[in-house]
Every structure is written in C-alpha cells, then in structure tokens.
Amino acid sequence: xxxxxxxxxxxxxxxxxxxxxxxxxxxxxxxxxxxxxxxxxxxxxxxxxxxxxxxxxxxxxxxxxxxxxxxxxxxxxxxxxxxxxxxxxxxxxxxxxxxxxxxxxxxxxxxxxxxxxxxxxxxxxxxxxxxxxxxxxxxxxxxxxxxxxxxxxxxxxxxxxxxxxxxxxxxxxxxxxxxxxxxxxxxxxxxxxxxxxxxxxxxxxxxxxxxxxxxxxxxxxxxxxxxxxxxxxxxxxxxxxxxxxxxxxxxxxxxxxxxxxxxxxxxxxxxxxxxxxxxxxxx
Amino acid sequence: xxxxxxxxxxxxxxxxxxxxxxxxxxxxxxxxxxxxxxxxxxxxxxxxxxxxxxxxxxxxxxxxxxxxxxxxxxxxxxxxxxxxxxxxxxxxxxxxxxxxxxxxxxxxxxxxxxxxxxxxxxxxxxxxxxxxxxxxxxxxxxxxxxxxxxxxxxxxxxxxxxxxxxxxxxxxxxxxxxxxxxxxxxxxxxxxxxxxxxxxxxxxxxxxxxxxxxxxxxxxxxxxxxxxxxxxxxxxxxxxxxxxxxxxxxxxxxxxxxxxxxxxxxxxxxxxxxxxxxxxxxx
Amino acid sequence: xxxxxxxxxxxxxxxxxxxxxxxxxxxxxxxxxxxxxxxxxxxxxxxxxxxxxxxxxxxxxxxxxxxxxxxxxxxxxxxxxxxxxxxxxxxxxxxxxxxxxxxxxxxxxxxxxxxxxxxxxxxxxxxxxxxxxxxxxxxxxxxxxxxxxxxxxxxxxxxxxxxxxxxxxxxxxxxxxxxxxxxxxxxxxxxxxxxxxxxxxxxxxxxxxxxxxxxxxxxxxxxxxxxxxxxxxxxxxxxxxxxxxxxxxxxxxxxxxxxxxxxxxxxxxxxxxxxxxxxxxxx
Numbered sequence: 001x002x003x004x005x006x007x008x009x010x011x012x013x014x015x016x017x018x019x020x021x022x023x024x025x026x027x028x029x030x031x032x033x034x035x036x037x038x039x040x041x042x043x044x045x046x047x048x049x050x051x052x053x054x055x056x057x058x059x060x061x062x063x064x065x066x067x068x069x070x071x072x073x074x075x076x077x078x079x080x081x082x083x084x085x086x087x088x089x090x091x092x093x094x095x096x097x098x099x100x101x102x103x104x105x106x107x108x109x110x111x112x113x114x115x116x117x118x119x120x121x122x123x124x125x126x127x128x129x130x131x132x133x134x135x136x137x138x139x140x141x142x143x144x145x146x147x148x149x150x151x152x153x154x155x156x157x158x159x160x161x162x163x164x165x166x167x168x169x170x171x172x173x174x175x176x177x178x179x180x181x182x183x184x185x186x187x188x189x190x191x192x193x194x195x196x197x198x199x200x201x202x203x204x205x206x207x208x209x210x211x212x213x214x215x216x217x218x219x220x221x222x223x224x225x226x227x228x229x230x231x232x233x234x235x236x237x238x239x240x241x242x243x244x245x246x247x248x249x250x251x252x253x254x255x256x257x258x259x260x261x262x263x264x265x266x267x268x269x270x271x272x273x274x275x276x277x278x279x280x281x282x283x
Numbered sequence: 284x285x286x287x288x289x290x291x292x293x294x295x296x297x298x299x300x301x302x303x304x305x306x307x308x309x310x311x312x313x314x315x316x317x318x319x320x321x322x323x324x325x326x327x328x329x330x331x332x333x334x335x336x337x338x339x340x341x342x343x344x345x346x347x348x349x350x351x352x353x354x355x356x357x358x359x360x361x362x363x364x365x366x367x368x369x370x371x372x373x374x375x376x377x378x379x380x381x382x383x384x385x386x387x388x389x390x391x392x393x394x395x396x397x398x399x400x401x402x403x404x405x406x407x408x409x410x411x412x413x414x415x416x417x418x419x420x421x422x423x424x425x426x427x428x429x430x431x432x433x434x435x436x437x438x439x440x441x442x443x444x445x446x447x448x449x450x451x452x453x454x455x456x457x458x459x460x461x462x463x464x465x466x467x468x469x470x471x472x473x474x475x476x477x478x479x480x481x482x483x484x485x486x487x488x489x490x491x492x493x494x495x496x497x498x499x500x501x502x503x504x505x506x507x508x509x510x511x512x513x514x515x516x517x518x519x520x521x522x523x524x525x526x527x528x529x530x531x532x533x534x535x536x537x538x539x540x541x542x543x544x545x546x547x548x549x550x551x552x553x554x555x556x557x558x559x560x561x562x563x564x565x566x
Numbered sequence: 567x568x569x570x571x572x573x574x575x576x577x578x579x580x581x582x583x584x585x586x587x588x589x590x591x592x593x594x595x596x597x598x599x600x601x602x603x604x605x606x607x608x609x610x611x612x613x614x615x616x617x618x619x620x621x622x623x624x625x626x627x628x629x630x631x632x633x634x635x636x637x638x639x640x641x642x643x644x645x646x647x648x649x650x651x652x653x654x655x656x657x658x659x660x661x662x663x664x665x666x667x668x669x670x671x672x673x674x675x676x677x678x679x680x681x682x683x684x685x686x687x688x689x690x691x692x693x694x695x696x697x698x699x700x701x702x703x704x705x706x707x708x709x710x711x712x713x714x715x716x717x718x719x720x721x722x723x724x725x726x727x728x729x730x731x732x733x734x735x736x737x738x739x740x741x742x743x744x745x746x747x748x749x750x751x752x753x754x755x756x757x758x759x760x761x762x763x764x765x766x767x768x769x770x771x772x773x774x775x776x777x778x779x780x781x782x783x784x785x786x787x788x789x790x791x792x793x794x795x796x797x798x799x800x801x802x803x804x805x806x807x808x809x810x811x812x813x814x815x816x817x818x819x820x821x822x823x824x825x826x827x828x829x830x831x832x833x834x835x836x837x838x839x840x841x842x843x844x845x846x847x848x849x
Contacts, residue, residue: 018619053301068773118524222402336584490634
C-alpha cells in the first residue's frame with residue numbers, strides 16, 4: 001500500500017499516480033492533496049494525526065517549497081512504515097509517532113538526473129516510493145541509490161507550559177471545520193467545566209452539540225488536544241483567530257450558522273501564537 | 284466494497300480510510316467528502332441520487348452534527364446494500380430507494396467506549412462499516428453489538444402539488460454547477476416548451492446548450508426532476524436563488540459566462556422554499 | 567485500469583464510478599474532477615501533460631458543454647490506450663501524444679437511448695468506457711455500437727514564433743499554484759539568466775526557491791515549457807494575468823507570501839493572449 005499526500009491541488013497528483021502505477025501494483029490511497037500550500041509545519045501535524053491509523057505502508061509526502069534546490073530527498077523507516085519525501089522536517093513528527101521507542105532510520109535518496117527541477121513529486125519521490133514499496137521496508141539498508149544518514153531537518157512541536165490551573169500553549173493549526181487546535185493535552189480539561197481562553201470565558205463540553213448553534217465551546221478534539229470550536233460554526237472566526245495563509249487547513253468551506261461574538265474582526269491570534277488557558281474549578 | 288461519504292473536507296477522511304484498511308481488504312470508493320457541511324438533508328438527497336448506481340456495497344456516511352450527543356449509530360440494510368452512519372435521517376431516503384418494496388431494516392450499533400466524542404467517523408462508524416463488510420449484510424441479525432430497532436429519525440422529501448398546468452414544489456438543492464433542483468418530476472414538462480418560474484418566463488429545453496451561453500432554461504436534470512439552469516452559467520444566480528450555507532452543493536466553482544438577468548441581486552428564493560411552475564401549451 | 571477526469575466537482579463523479587463498478591472490476595484512478603468548468607482547451611492541455619505518465623488504460627474524460635446536443639460520443643485508440651469522451655477536441659492533443667507516429671484511430675459510439683440528456687458521463691461515457699475496458703483496446707474495430715470515423719473535432723495548441731533572442735508565444739493555462747504556463751519550449755531559456763516578459767525584466771532560474779519569497783522568476787516547468795512564477799506566491803498575480811474563468815486551473819488556493827509588484831491590478835494578460843519573451847545574453 002502506498003499513500004499519497006501533497007499540497008498540489010489539481011491535477012498534478014495524477015502524474016504521481018501514473019508514475020507509481022507504471023512501477024507497482026500497490027494499492028494507492030490518497031491522504032490529501034490540499035494540505036496548506038508549502039506549509040511544512042501544518043502538513044507535519046496532520047500526517048502525525050492521520051498516518052498512525054494506517055496499516056504498514058509506504059507514505060509518499062510532497063510538500064516541498066525547496067524543490068530544485070540542494071535539499072535532500074529522504075526515505076524514513078519508522079516501525080513497519082516508510083515515509084518518502086523532502087528533507088524539510090515534514091516527515092519527522094509522524095516518524096517519531098510510528099517508530100518504536102522513538103527510533104527511526106533516515107536514508108538519503110540520490111537523484112542527480114531528475115527529469116525536472118520543479119516537480120520532484122513526479123520525477124524523484126514517486127519513483128523512490130515505488131522502489132521502496134517493491135523492495136520492502138526491510139531491504140532499505142542495501143538498496144541502490146539509498147544511503148543511511150544521520151543528518152536531516154528536524155521538526156518538533158512545542159510543549160505547553162501547564163501549571164495548576166493555567167496552561168500556556170500554542171495554536172498549532174486550524175482544521176477544515178474551523179476548529180482551532182492547540183498543543184495543550186486534553187487531560188488539562190479533566191474536571192473543568194468552564195475555562196478562560198486569553199481571558200474570554202467559555203464552557204468546556206464533551207462535543208460540539210452540547211452548546212447551542214453558533215455558540216463557542218472548548219473541547220478535546222479527536223487528536224487529544226484542547227480545541228477552540230463553535231457548534232455548527234467556525235471556532236477560528238468566533239475566537240478571533242487571524243486568517244493565516246499557513247493556518248493548517250483550507251477554509252473555503254463555510255458553515256451553517258453565523259458565529260456570535262468578535263468573529264468579523266480578528267483579535268489577531270495567529271497560528272503559532274501563544275494561547276493562555278485558565279481553568280475554573282468544577283461547579 | 285465500501286463507499287465513503289462525509290462533509291469532512293480534508294484530511295479527516297484519510298483517518299477513516301486507515302481504520303478501514305486495518306480491518307478489511309475491501310475496495311474503498313470515495314463518494315464525496317465535501318457534502319454541504321452538517322447539512323443532513325442535502326446529503327440525503329445526493330446519496331439517494333448516487334448510491335443506487337453502485338453494485339451491492341457497505342456505504343459509510345458521516346454527516347453528523349450531533350456527534351458526541353446521545354444520537355444513535357445505525358446500520359441500515361436495504362436490499363443487498365448496508366448503510367452505516369448517524370441516526371439523523373441522512374441514511375433513510377437512499378435506504379428506501381435501495382430497498383425492495385420500501386422494506387429496509389434498521390439496527391443500532393453499541394459504542395460505549397468510543398475513543399473520542401468528536402470524531403465518530405473514525406472511532407465508531409468506520410469500525411462498524413468494516414465489521415459489517417467482513418460479516419456480510421446477511422449476518423447483521425446476529426452480529427454482536429448490533430441490535431435491531433424500530434426507532435430511528437426519518438427523513439422524507441416533500442411531494443409537489445401538481446394540478447393541470449401548474450406545479451407548486453420546493454427547491455431541494457443546488458448542485459455544484461449551480462443548477463437549482465426542484466422536487467417536481469420531469470414528466471411535468473412533457474409537451475411544454477415554455478414555463479413560468481415564479482412568474483418568470485423561461486424556455487423548456489432538453490439540455491443546456493439548446494439556449495445561448497448565459498441564457499436561462501428549464502430542463503429535466505439527471506435526477507429526473509425539473510431543474511433551473513443557465514447554459515455555461517449558474518442557474519442559482521440567474522434565477523435569484525439566495526446563497527444558502529446549506530444549499531446542497533459547494534459553489535466555489537464559477538463558470539465561464541456571466542449570467543444575464545437578476546443575478547447580482549438575489550430575489551431571495553432559498554433552498555427549502557416554494558417554487559411555482561406554470562406551463563404554457565406547446566406552440 | 568480506467569482513469570476518470572471531469573469538471574463535475576462533487577458528487578456527480580461518484581455516479582460514474584458506480585456505473586463503472588457495476589460493469590467491471592477494473593482499478594479506477596481519479597485524474598481530477600475539478601478541471602476548469604466547461605473548459606475544453608485547458609482540460610486538453612492537462613490531459614496531455616498527465617495521462618502519458620500512466621500505464622496502458624482506458625481514460626474516461628467528461629468535460630462536455632455540448633451534452634444533450636448532437637455532438638458525437640467518441641472512443642479514440644492511441645497506442646495501447648483508449649480515450650472515451652465527447653467530440654469537442656478534448657481527447658485529441660493527448661491522443662497525439664500517446665499515439666505512435668501521430669496515428670490514432672477515432673470511433674463514434676452510438677447512444678440513441680441515453681437515460682438522460684444532461685448527464686452523459688453517467689449514461690453514455692461511463693458505460694462505453696466499461697465496455698471498451700472489458701473488450702480490450704484491440705477489439706474496438708468490431709465492437710457493436712462503435713463505428714470508425716474520420717470526422718472529429720480537432721484541437722491543436724499553437725506553436726510559438728521563436729527568433730534568435732525573442733519568442734512570441736501564448737499563455738496556455740494557469741496551474742493550481744498560479745504558475746502561468748506558456749507554449750514556449752524550455753530550451754529557449756538555455757544559457758539565459760535574465761529575460762523580459764512583455765517588457766518586464768525577470769531572472770531565469772532552475773526552480774522557485776532560487777529567488778526570495780514573493781519574488782518573480784521565469785523557469786522551465788514540469789511540462790517542459792517556459793512558465794512565469796513567484797517563489798511561494800502566485801505567478802499569475804505577480805505578472806498581472808487577468809483572472810479568467812477559463813484559466814486552466816482553479817485558483818481557490820492562496821499562498822503564503824504576498825507578491826511584490828503589480829499584483830493587485832491586473833495588467834490584463836489573459837489565457838490565450840500573446841506573451842513576448844526577449845532574452846538577454848548570459849552575464
């Protein structure tokens with residue numbers, strides 16, 4: 001099985017599929033091709049959330065603002081999975097997640113004679129993914145044109161500071177529904193039924209429909225982190241998260257119910273900004 | 284075969300695919316993941332239009348504004364098909380269509396220990412769909428954790444009132460091309476070559492290109508219903524259909540030719556509103 | 567293998583998949599379903615770029631503004647590939663590319679009793695693609711309901727005029743990243759490190775990240791042609807390409823970095839317009 005993830009939109013992913021299908025009968029599964037354009041960090045976040053749900057596979061990942069420069073092409077072995085993509089950090093958080101005891105192996109792929117300098121998804125990474133799939137993850141060590149390396153671009157998401165009733169974290173990404181996802185672990189909300197987000201008081205609920213349509217809530221998202229949301233609306237707008245071109249999710253979907261509150265004017269929190277959460281004891 | 288339909292956008296559908304592929308080798312086929320967000324009614328309409336073209340399959344459907352509340356999780360057996368999704372009506376119109384003589388069977392899926400309260404597509408419905416697929420539709424009656432029920436949320440689309448030369452119907456959905464689809468059956472247009480739509484006179488044509496670019500027409504759409512359209516343009520705009528967040532189709536695609544007429548100002552017809560069609564005899 | 571390409575958006579492609587899966591076990595591969603709506607020319611361009619990367623397959627293509635008129639339905643045999651779609655030119659450029667020595671064979675598909683006049687993708691082309699797949703490309707000559715023809719709508723992209731240091735070409739399409747793709751072959755840039763695009767001086771670079779974020783460049787795209795681009799931005803905006811509804815790529819994706827220069831006001835170059843490139847000798 002080979003999964004495909006990119007920020008290519010349309011129709012470039014099809015060229016990668018053609019290249020793969022010339023070389024392998026593997027099942028192909030699209031993860032997404034509309035990751036935020038050239039946003040390595042948001043893509044890395046989403047891959048870490050999604051790929052661990054897959055059975056062992058080769059994961060082809062192409063979010064690659066450095067295409068055509070001297071950035072390396074990598075294969076990362078993590079558990080029974082392999083990740084193939086550019087050396088810009090996008091593969092690393094999910095590699096840590098998939099690996100046993102944080103141990104993953106990084107290899108460089110030689111690609112001197114790529115057909116283009118602008119589309120390595122098609123000309124470098126898809127052929128490499130097909131080769132890794134056909135050889136098998138265990139055969140990586142001796143594979144021609146693939147060299148073990150200790151050097152690679154790392155990427156880590158920050159840890160929040162949690163102290164008693166307060167957490168200072170970061171807004172990591174905004175998802176396609178407008179939910180604003182922080183790095184604060186969901187356990188922080190245990191036993192809490194109201195919270196202040198940067199000073200704004202909001203109820204803590206198990207899921208969206210526990211408040212009325214258009215009302216704000218804070219909940220634990222499917223990623224296990226604290227998330228700022230609105231029932232049938234967009235949390236990013238209702239919490240004043242500034243529209244960011246690198247916000248971690250496309251936002252061309254609007255929702256059924258207008259949000260209350262400061263949604264029209266951004267209060268200027270951006271992805272990557274600090275978020276402060278202050279809990280109040282259970283009533 | 285398992286089909287997947289949701290309003291998830293990106294990249295959450297991939298998590299469902301991973302969960303399925305951990306449990307089954309079934310072929311996976313995407314129906315769509317950009318159904319109008321949290322719009323149970325429009326999704327129900329489209330599933331009824333599309334799923335009957337499939338061979339027998341398990342259809343995983345997740346448009347689920349009530350996730351995390353006490354709404355039930357259902358499996359519906361209809362003919363040789365099974366539908367898996369939330370108990371909010373979204374599965375029922377297509378179940379009627381797939382069933383022999385309107386007879387379909389409804390089962391509740393127990394899910395006390397779901398991993399999340401916010402992503403039952405991944406944690407409840409995808410595992411249930413995989414189980415139903417592996418067991419087979421006929422094995423549903425004795426399947427562990429699956430209980431027959433007579434209680435479920437029903438959903439029916441209204442019937443139009445057709446009298447002689449006049450029909451009073453409803454605007455059901457707007458499709459991705461901007462075609463505004465009514466519940467009036469296409470036979471109403473037999474022998475008619477001009478029609479008044481809420482008083483506006485429009486030609487009746489077999490297809491779009493029978494009028495000039497940008498001109499309005501009324502035709503029988505592929506669903507068999509009367510549809511308001513514009514050749515190479517958007518019928519919703521040209522007929523003054525108000526932009527609705529729950530309009531039954533995303534509309535981020537624009538078209539090649541500006542529409543004539545009252546397109547810039549909405550005349551305020553909305554999805555769910557009454558539409559009156561008055562025919563004139565064949566010239 | 568059957569590939570699918572259309573301008574249908576959502577969810578109509580799923581109906582075609584259902585129809586195919588009723589008739590064949592072939593692997594189905596989506597090329598794209600968001601080709602610029604009713605834009606035969608842009609779709610023809612992209613198919614020619616993408617389909618040659620596939621192994622032999624039946625390619626189902628439905629961008630069909632003339633649906634329901636008397637335009638023919640075609641099967642085109644080109645090498646070991648077959649293309650199925652409307653007779654409007656969309657299949658021809660890629661047929662020339664796939665064929666040996668420009669020799670491809672065109673057949674008309676009879677379809678008197680199509681179920682609808684508005685959705686031939688589902689009712690005419692998908693059934694035809696399934697039949698061609700099951701029969702095999704070599705069996706086309708005697709296949710029932712399929713008749714060889716010499717008449718079909720041709721489509722050719724223009725050749726540029728290249729003279730010494732100047733090329734006069736055409737802006738063919740804008741891709742999803744905003745790269746504005748011309749018909750001038752990349753070899754025109756050999757040994758050139760600066761170029762004037764309609765009088766505007768721009769560096770020639772091997773790829774995007776060789777200039778700073780937001781800066782303009784001219785490069786050879788993955789299609790082998792000269793392309794106007796911006797590093798981490800949109801070339802179409804920075805070079806003043808007028809927004810066109812038939813621009814050859816959806817542009818609902820914005821990018822991370824604002825473009826410098828005349829991006830806010832279009833200088834009015836449109837897809838199909840002449841582009842003049844004047845090179846300066848290598849420094």
